[in-house]
Structure formats: C-alpha cells, structure tokens
Amino acid sequence: MDYLWFVILSGYALCVAESIFSLTSKQPTLRRWMIFPLALAFATHTAWLVDRGISLDRCPIAGTEEMFAFLSWALVVSYLIAWKWSHALALKAFIFPIVLVIATIAAVAPQSDASPAIKGPLQSFLFPIHAGLILLAYSAFFIAFGAGLMYLIQERELRLKRFGTFFYRLPSLDTCDSISFKSMAVGFIMLTLGIAAGMGWQRIRDGHYWHGDPMEIFSIITWFIYLALIQSRRSSGWAGRTAALASIVGFMIVIFSLVGVRFLGTLHPFS
Amino acid sequence: MNIVLVGLSHKTAPVEMRERLAFADSSLTDALSKLVDHDTLDEGLIVSTCNRIEMVASASADPEKGIDRLARFLCDFHDLQPAIIDNHIYRHAGVEAIRHIFRVASSLDSMVVGESQILGQVKDAYRQAVQAGTVGRMLSQLMDRALSVAKRVRSETEISHRPVSVSSVAVELALKVFDSLAEKRILLVGAGEMSELAARNLVEEGASNIIVTNRTPERAEAVARNFGGSIVAFESFYEVLPTVDIVICSTGAPACVINAAETRRALRSRRKGPVLFIDISVPRNIDPNVAGLENSFLFDIDDLESVVRANIDGRQAEARKAEVIIDAEAHHFINHIRAMDIGPSVVEVKEILAQLALSEFQRNRKRMGDLTQEQEAAIRDVLIPSLVNKLSHPIIVHLRTAAHNGDRSQVVEELRKMIRID
Numbered sequence: 001m002d003y004l005w006f007v008i009l010s011g012y013a014l015c016v017a018e019s020i021f022s023l024t025s026k027q028p029t030l031r032r033w034m035i036f037p038l039a040l041a042f043a044t045h046t047a048w049l050v051d052r053g054i055s056l057d058r059c060p061i062a063g064t065e066e067m068f069a070f071l072s073w074a075l076v077v078s079y080l081i082a083w084k085w086s087h088a089l090a091l092k093a094f095i096f097p098i099v100l101v102i103a104t105i106a107a108v109a110p111q112s113d114a115s116p117a118i119k120g121p122l123q124s125f126l127f128p129i130h131a132g133l134i135l136l137a138y139s140a141f142f143i144a145f146g147a148g149l150m151y152l153i154q155e156r157e158l159r160l161k162r163f164g165t166f167f168y169r170l171p172s173l174d175t176c177d178s179i180s181f182k183s184m185a186v187g188f189i190m191l192t193l194g195i196a197a198g199m200g201w202q203r204i205r206d207g208h209y210w211h212g213d214p215m216e217i218f219s220i221i222t223w224f225i226y227l228a229l230i231q232s233r234r235s236s237g238w239a240g241r242t243a244a245l246a247s248i249v250g251f252m253i254v255i256f257s258l259v260g261v262r263f264l265g266t267l268h269p270f271s
Numbered sequence: 272m273n274i275v276l277v278g279l280s281h282k283t284a285p286v287e288m289r290e291r292l293a294f295a296d297s298s299l300t301d302a303l304s305k306l307v308d309h310d311t312l313d314e315g316l317i318v319s320t321c322n323r324i325e326m327v328a329s330a331s332a333d334p335e336k337g338i339d340r341l342a343r344f345l346c347d348f349h350d351l352q353p354a355i356i357d358n359h360i361y362r363h364a365g366v367e368a369i370r371h372i373f374r375v376a377s378s379l380d381s382m383v384v385g386e387s388q389i390l391g392q393v394k395d396a397y398r399q400a401v402q403a404g405t406v407g408r409m410l411s412q413l414m415d416r417a418l419s420v421a422k423r424v425r426s427e428t429e430i431s432h433r434p435v436s437v438s439s440v441a442v443e444l445a446l447k448v449f450d451s452l453a454e455k456r457i458l459l460v461g462a463g464e465m466s467e468l469a470a471r472n473l474v475e476e477g478a479s480n481i482i483v484t485n486r487t488p489e490r491a492e493a494v495a496r497n498f499g500g501s502i503v504a505f506e507s508f509y510e511v512l513p514t515v516d517i518v519i520c521s522t523g524a525p526a527c528v529i530n531a532a533e534t535r536r537a538l539r540s541r542r543k544g545p546v547l548f549i550d551i552s553v554p555r556n557i558d559p560n561v562a563g564l565e566n567s568f569l570f571d572i573d574d575l576e577s578v579v580r581a582n583i584d585g586r587q588a589e590a591r592k593a594e595v596i597i598d599a600e601a602h603h604f605i606n607h608i609r610a611m612d613i614g615p616s617v618v619e620v621k622e623i624l625a626q627l628a629l630s631e632f633q634r635n636r637k638r639m640g641d642l643t644q645e646q647e648a649a650i651r652d653v654l655i656p657s658l659v660n661k662l663s664h665p666i667i668v669h670l671r672t673a674a675h676n677g678d679r680s681q682v683v684e685e686l687r688k689m690i691r692i693d
Contacts, residue, residue, distance in 0.1 A: 158447065159562070161574050163581065167447065173545060174450035240545065240566050 004048050005107035011041020012072075012100045019093035023169050031089075045073050045103070059128030061135065068106035070132070071258075072099050074139040078183070082143050086179050088171040094146035126201035133194030134219070138254050140187030141226070141247070144180045148247030151176035155241060177240065180247050181233050188226045195219055218257040225250050272313070272409055272608070273334040276368035277341035277360055280323035281382050284359035292349055292356065294319040296399075302348055303403040311340045314410040316400040318375070320392050322382055327372055329409040334364035369413065370601040376417040377424040378431070379593055385431035385586045390421050409608070420600045427596060430589040433582035438469040440578045441549050442476050444570055445517055448547050452478035458515040459483045460508060460529065461522030462494040465551045469519050474498055482515065484508040486522070512537035516544070521551045531560035538564060551575065617667050624659045 014037040022031055049069060052060040060066045079095045082088070150170050157167040170176075198219075199209045210216065229246050279292065294302050294317055306315040311330060318325040326345065330337025342360060346353045363371050374380045376393045397414045400406045406414070425431060434440050442452075449455055457478055459466050462485040470481060481500030485491035491502045503511050512518070512534065522528055529548070538546065548569040550557040555571050562569035632650060642650075 154447065158444075158568050161570070161577075163578050170447075172446060172450050173448050177544070178450070235542070 002048070002107070004044055005103075007044045008041045008048065009100070009103055009107060011037040011044070012096060012103055014038075015041070015092065016096045016100050019090075019096055023090055023093045024165055042073075042076055045069070045076070049073060059132065061128060061131040063109075065106050065109040067131070067135065068102050068109060071135045071138060072102040072106060074136050075099050075102065075142055078136075078139040078143050082147075082179055082183060085182075086171070086175055088147075088150075088175055088179060090150060090170050091143070091146050091179065094149050095143065098142055098146075126197050126204065130194055130197035130201050133190045133197060137187040137189075137191035137194055138258070140183045140190065141222075141250055141254050143183040144187065144247040145251035147176045147180035147183065148244035148251075151180060151244040152241070152248075155244075173240075177243070180243060181230075184226055184233075184243075184247065184250075185230055188223075188230055191219070191223055191226065195223060215257060218253065222250065222253050222257065225253065273330045273337060273364055274327065274368045274409065274413060274608070275312075275330045275334050275337040275341060276325060276327050276363040276371055277338055277345065278318075278323060278325035278371075279356070279360045280325075280380060282380070283361060286321075288356070288359050289321065289324065291351065292324050292345060293321070294324065294348075299399055300403045303400055303405040305348070306341075306344050307405045308340075311336050314407040315405045316396060316410055316414065318393055318396040320389070323375070323380075325372065325375060325396075327368065327410065327413070329407070330364075338362045338364060366601050366605045369604050370597060372413065372417050373420045373597045373601055374594075376421040377593055377597060378421070379424075379590050379597070383435055384583075384590050385435070387431060390418070393421075394418065412607075413604070416600070416604050420597060423600075424593045424596055428589040428592045430586055430593055432589075433585055435579055435582050435586065437551065437572065437575045437579060438465070438472045440575045440582070441469050441519070441551070441570070442472045443578070444549075444575075445473065445547055446476065448545055448568060449516065452476045452517075454480075455516040456480045456482065456514055457517045457519065458503075458508065458511060459494065459500075460518060460520040460556070461485055461524075461552065462490045463521045463523070463552075466519050466521035467494055467497070469521075469549065469551060470494075470498055473517070473519075478517075482511055509533050509537045512546075513539075513541040515546070517547045517549070518557075519549045519551065520556045522556050524552070524556055525554060526556075527558045528556040529558060529561065531558040531564065534558070534561050534567070535564055538567065549575075617663075617670065620666055620670070621659055621663050624663055625655065628655045628659060 015034060018031070018034045049060050049066075052066065052069075061070045075095065076099055079091065079099075082091060151173060153166065154170045154173055154176060157163070157170070158173075198216075202211070203209050225246065229243055229250070233243055279289065281289070284292075299317060299319070302317060303315055306312060306317070306326070306328065311332065312328040313331050315326065315328040318327075324345075326341050328337060328341060330340075342356070342362065343353065345351075345360070346356060361371075371380075376390055378385050378387070378389045381389050393414075397406070397418075400410070434443055445452060452473055455478055457470065457473055457480065459470055459481065462483055470478075474481070479499070481495070481498045482503050483491040483495040483498075483500055484503045484505050485494075486505050488502065488504070491505075494500075495502045518529070520529060545566040545568060548557050548561055548567060550569065550571040553572055557569060557571070559569070559571075561567055629651075632655065
C-alpha cells in the first residue's frame, strides 16, 4: 500500500469521527479544526491522482484501485459542493463514512496496470470521459443517498416528536429534499452522458453499441430508476419520503453495479 | 472607592412591593440627582423594571455607609418605613455587587433565564444616568464591562439559543420542516390571542402570506388586517387547505374542527411538500389521525410545551457555564478597580513620609545651628518634598503592582509597618 494512503485514510477517518461526534454531541467544539485534516487528506488524494496520471500518461481511472480512488475523490468534491450550496454540515456524517470505505478499497486493492481493453490502439479519448462521468454521477447519487437518509431520520424525529440533539443538528426536511433532488438531477445528466460516451467508445472499438453485459444492464436500470424519480419529483414539486427511500434503493443498485456485477462476469475492465 | 448595590427583584419581593418601589421614567433623573450627594456616594445608576429595581453606586468611603444610604434613599424617595423593605432587599458591595450587576445584565437573574429584554433595559438605565450626569469613571467602566460580559455570555453559551415560549417553539418546529417561511402560506383557524401570537412569530421569521378563518368573520377580518392577510369563510376553509403549508388551529370549540377524513380528501389534490399542523387549542381541535396522513405533521399544545420545558432545562445547564464566566469577569474587574484606585494610597504614603521628614527636621533643628529664614524655607519647601518624592517613588511602583494582585489596604498596612509609624 502506498504510504500516501495512510495520510489520506487517516485524514478521512478523523473527519468521520468528528462528524459523527458533532452530530450526537451538544458541543461540537472540534468542528473548526477539522478543516486541516480534511484539507491535508484531500490535497494528498488529489496529488496521488495527478501523480498516477502523469506517470502513466493517461487519465487515472482504469482498474479497481484507480477507479475507487477517483470515486472517493469525486465524492469529497461533491460533498464540498453540496455543503457550500446548502450549508448542511450534518451531511458530512453521512458522506464521509462512504468516502472512507471507498478510499480504503482503493488503498488495499492490488496495484494493477490498465486492462488491455483500454491500451494501445483501442485507447480513445471517449474512455476517460465515459468512466469519469459515470463515477461523478455515482458520487452525486451518493450525496442524494446521504440527504435521503437525513430526510428519513429527521422525518422520524418529527413524527416521534423526539426533539433531541439529532433533531437540532439535522437540517430541515426542505433542505434534505432539495439536496437529494438536485444531486439526483445532476447525477442523472452525467449518467446519461456517461452511458452515451460508453456506447460511442464501444462502437468505435468493435462496432457494437450494446453487448448485454451485466454492467450495461444495471446502468440502464439505474438510469430508469433515477429518471422515474426525477419525473415524479418534478410533477409533484416534492419528493418527500418516497424519494428518500428511492434514493436509498438507487444507492444500493449503484453499489451492486460497482461490487456485485464482477461476480456475474463482465466485460467491464475495472471489475 | 467601592461599588455598592441595593436592589430587589421578583425573587425577593412580591409584585406589590416592586410596584411601590419602582422609579417611573419621568422621576428617574430627579431621583438620580438626589441619590448622588458627592459625600457618601459619588456616582449612581438605577435600573427599574417591573421585575426588579437595582441601585448601583460608587461609595467614596466606607461601603457599609454607601449601602445604608442607598437603602435609606429607597425608603425616603417612596415615603416608606425602612422596616417594611428590610426583608425584601439585598445589599452587595465590592465583588458581590459587581457579580450581581453582571448576572442581571446577562439575564441570569431573570424570571426567564436568557431572555434578551433585560439587556436593553440595563442599557437604557445606563444612558439615562449618563444624561443625568451621575455616571463617572467608575460606573461607566462597570457598565461597559457589564454590557460586554452580557455579550460574551450570549455568544459563548447557548443560554438564549432555544425558544422558551409556545409560539416561538412552533416557529422553531416549522423551520425544521421548511427551509424558510418566506414563500409559505399559513392558515389560521380561529382568531384567538394564541393563534395571533403564533402568527406574529411566523411573520417575524419571514412569513407573509396569511389566511384567517373564524366562526365570527369580524374577528377574522381584524386579525387579517393586522398581518396584511386575507380571510376565508369558516364553512369552506377545507377548500384552501391544499394550497397552504402551515395550519395553526386555536378555537374555543369543544371538539375537533379539522377532521382526518376531510383533510385527507383535501390534501389529495395537493401537489407540493409537507403540511405542518399546529394545534394550540385545549381541548384539541385537530383530529390526532391527521398526523398519520402522508407528508403531514401534527403538533399539539402538549408537544410544544414539552419542548418549552426541555429548553428551559437546557438554559439552566447553560446558565451554570455562564456563572463561571461571570465569576471570572467579576474578579478580573475588581482587580482592575484596585489597580486603578491606588491614588489615595499614593497621597497617604507621601503624607506619611513628609510628616516623618518634617518632624525629624524639627527635632534636629537646634543641632543645625543658625539658619536664615530663607534657608529654613528652602529646606521645608524644596529639600524635604524632593526627598519625599525620591523615597516614595519605588514604594508607589510597588504599590501599583501589589494592588493588581491583592487588597490595597493590606499593602498600605504593610507599608505603615515598614516605615514604622503608629
């Protein structure tokens, strides 16, 4: 394991500990200092990706290690954007555990060179666009999942009339719902473009748009689920509980696409 | 100089007593100028509200005398016998007086701990005393410090974070459902005092769109006019239900006014976010089953009051943290005064030394032989004062630093021993 991963993982682990502590404690005193471990971990993480890209002279999103490294990095970026936009600090406690898990997978994954599929003459500018967009879409769906979870917890607190620390630390239902919806919408656009880029890339490679690969099937299922969600939210102006639950289902499917699909046999080189 | 305080509050005196001893705004200037006699008391300030009367002053000599004068003045000004008020007033001097005024300004001594009104009242009292010309160096420093301590308590503790009234708790809950109230439509069912109060709190948070309905439409119109809202007939308020986001119900009806079945039907056509129902009537006016409807939240008066109680407990816990801050600040301030107040001691030291030198001069006069009158005057007026100044300088420096740490009079006492007088 690369020693840089120790820096990255311990920074994120500190963030996880502090954010969960802040969510449950009355006095979030450590909060203002957390910027330092987060900044250090994130900078190191960025440097790792850049260094990998330069040394291999390609976009570093091929193979399990790189892909998970990129996904966890994208998730931190997405969190920063969502936080900046909504000021919902509580989101951190729901996102950083996922960041930590994904980054750990990247750290312990065997360092593999890129699979033959994207090497040599087959390499095309479409591949990094395809993989990058889909991973960015996934990170947006993770944010939607975190916000959906916050929604369900806050709704539960309101229904049970438990006005404890959780109730005060979590944002309003409105905020949870709009973070969830907006990140789903952004994720959906990126997923659409990412799938299109993937199809284009395959067309160039072997003349087929579609191979019936499990990964492809799951991507299309994911795409339809998010389409249905966004459509219902657009027509009702509010997604509420159903959307929160659906964002969790969507998250499960994304996780399965990332982890489970490899057991079904796939053409996708990263799995 | 000493800070002294005499006062009474809701904790020590019944309301009749507080009413009799209160200072009306119009008589305050007169009272202040009578209080400060420039003999026992040099400066004075009076805080008089419906819950308390605080008289703060700086006493030039004995603090006990200053306190007595304050108490006597309180009786004399209101034509009362001292015996009547004796059991109802508290008397503080020095650090206790400072701590008390800090606690009052920080709202630790208030009936509702953490309320913000008292700070404004203290500021007003300070301003009035400044205008009356009864605030000098000592009290102005004390009051400036008290105001900044109050600010510190407010920002460093959560003493006034959580609301402690039913209507402001309703707003707090609304803000955990909705992001902001600016675009929300509010339906007031019943135009009683309670629902009006809740509506006022929501409007202060930015709500602007209010619909009122009431069995007697005249009352509904009056309330709607207050908030720039509209009215809807009581018989048909279910029709507007799908368009509103917050429903506040407070009628005197003995049974349910809003029932679950009708509400379910009305909400079916609703195509947006959740609806918040707040029932502040006793007996309840909203069917409890409304809480079970999709995307609707219902809180009744018991729920709101349980939050109020929890928040009051929370404030008590925060008040304990505030006491620590105030204790430190009060001690810091008393040390500051002591350091500031070495002037009289300096004079005293110089006098002691001058007298010593003068008596030695007289004792040894004969041994000095013949001196002209000019020579004698030069020794008396030039040599002795110059020697006294030279000798007292290190003593004064010592006094100044010692005063920072301890009791000034003790230091003076030690000096007396050092130069062997008495």
